[in-house]
Amino acid sequence: MSDDKLLDDLSTLKESFISTIDKLTKDLKRSQKIMDRSDRQQRKEYDELQVQFEEVEKLQKEIEETQREVVFTMGSIAESRSKETGNHVRRVAEYTYLFAKYIGLPAKECEMLKQASPMHDIGKVAIPDAVLNKPGRFNEEERKIMDTHAQLGYDMLQSSTRPLLKMAATVAYEHHEKWNGKGYPNQLAGEEIHIYGRITALADVFDALGSARVYKPAWDDERIFKMFKEERGEHFDPQLIDIFFDNLDEFLVIRDTMKDIA
Amino acid sequence: MENLKIEATKYTPEIDFDVVNGALNITGKSYPENTFEYYKPIVEWIKEYMTVIDNDRKITVNLDLEYLNSSSLKAYFDLFDILEASHNNGKNILINWIFDEENDIAEETGEDFIEDFTSLNIKLVVKD
Numbered sequence: 001m002s003d004d005k006l007l008d009d010l011s012t013l014k015e016s017f018i019s020t021i022d023k024l025t026k027d028l029k030r031s032q033k034i035m036d037r038s039d040r041q042q043r044k045e046y047d048e049l050q051v052q053f054e055e056v057e058k059l060q061k062e063i064e065e066t067q068r069e070v071v072f073t074m075g076s077i078a079e080s081r082s083k084e085t086g087n088h089v090r091r092v093a094e095y096t097y098l099f100a101k102y103i104g105l106p107a108k109e110c111e112m113l114k115q116a117s118p119m120h121d122i123g124k125v126a127i128p129d130a131v132l133n134k135p136g137r138f139n140e141e142e143r144k145i146m147d148t149h150a151q152l153g154y155d156m157l158q159s160s161t162r163p164l165l166k167m168a169a170t171v172a173y174e175h176h177e178k179w180n181g182k183g184y185p186n187q188l189a190g191e192e193i194h195i196y197g198r199i200t201a202l203a204d205v206f207d208a209l210g211s212a213r214v215y216k217p218a219w220d221d222e223r224i225f226k227m228f229k230e231e232r233g234e235h236f237d238p239q240l241i242d243i244f245f246d247n248l249d250e251f252l253v254i255r256d257t258m259k260d261i262a
Numbered sequence: 263m264e265n266l267k268i269e270a271t272k273y274t275p276e277i278d279f280d281v282v283n284g285a286l287n288i289t290g291k292s293y294p295e296n297t298f299e300y301y302k303p304i305v306e307w308i309k310e311y312m313t314v315i316d317n318d319r320k321i322t323v324n325l326d327l328e329y330l331n332s333s334s335l336k337a338y339f340d341l342f343d344i345l346e347a348s349h350n351n352g353k354n355i356l357i358n359w360i361f362d363e364e365n366d367i368a369e370e371t372g373e374d375f376i377e378d379f380t381s382l383n384i385k386l387v388v389k390d
């Protein structure tokens with residue numbers, strides 16, 4: 001092989017080598033560019049995602065807040081049309097939460113009961129004004145009409161598919177049942193009464209007795225405690241009465257911090 | 263040679279290539295499951311088109327791509343390679359890179375193409 005031929009070959013080799021390197025360099029640069037561009041795009045997308053996620057969370061909170069408001073308002077409407085006043089439904093909500101917690105219901109259920117229990121008297125919105133707002137004691141016929149509020153509340157709420165309103169339907173239906181089977185509307189006894197009903201019954205009575213009304217003064221604590229002891233296993237679930245006395249301080253704190261403003 | 267028309271899907275753009283009036287339109291988003299498979303017939307069509315079309319026929323490529331994943335972006339770089347080679351073979355090609363005013367990524371991508379393919383006639387077109 002002559003030197004010329006060798007030089008020619010080397011020259012060709014060099015050219016192909018350079019063009020290969022050029023192509024490789026170009027490809028690498030391009031890959032780098034694509035990757036940079038993708039990274040920036042991803043960062044932007046992720047930023048936007050986070051913003052949207054925060055917005056969804058905010059909305060979710062707002063929905064929950066609105067639901068709470070609506071529920072309290074519904075409960076308050078029922079109360080305001082009757083002789084109950086002020087913070088009754090709010091205190092009942094707190095009491096039912098405490099009972100639920102100490103009887104060992106899951107945290108989420110406690111929170112739900114706190115929201116559902118204020119609706120226990122919602123059926124009263126369907127009671128005629130003449131009966132509902134009658135000053136003084138009810139006669140037997142008026143009492144019968146008043147007692148329909150449990151059934152009425154249940155009828156209003158039971159068709160809902162929302163778990164919270166379903167729970168509220170149970171509460172409305174069973175909050176006047178008694179442990180001994182002498183309550184209404186269905187004379188359920190013991191654990192036939194749903195725990196939500198048993199809890200709300202005790203919370204409702206505790207608050208009603210301790211509050212002054214146009215037609216009656218507030219009972220003092222001695223009298224309430226005596227009555228609760230007598231009604232343990234009669235009107236009320238004995239276990240809940242025990243919880244009440246075991247955690248009395250906490251119940252009284254709620255009562256004191258959420259007093260009615262006269 | 264037949265026109266090429268592919269409907270848009272959630273993940274792929276609409277393809278509307280017209281042989282007679284020389285308009286090659288790609289419109290939409292591109293993040294297919296298999297980018298290579300998706301673009302293969304499209305690239306094949308363009309390669310064939312460049313062999314059958316006369317040099318003095320004007321070709322307009324309208325690219326309106328609001329979203330590209332990285333493998334799609336790679337596919338478009340490869341497509342521009344083909345367009346550049348065709349241009350070097352004497353084809354008369356205009357590329358309109360179309361984007362929304364607030365789509366910074368799309369705008370920057372267009373600028374990238376201009377930077378990389380200096381011989382090609384690429385126009386940035388803001389949608390109104």
Ligand SMILES: [Fe+2]
Binds near residue numbers: 120121149
């Ligand atoms: Fe009631």
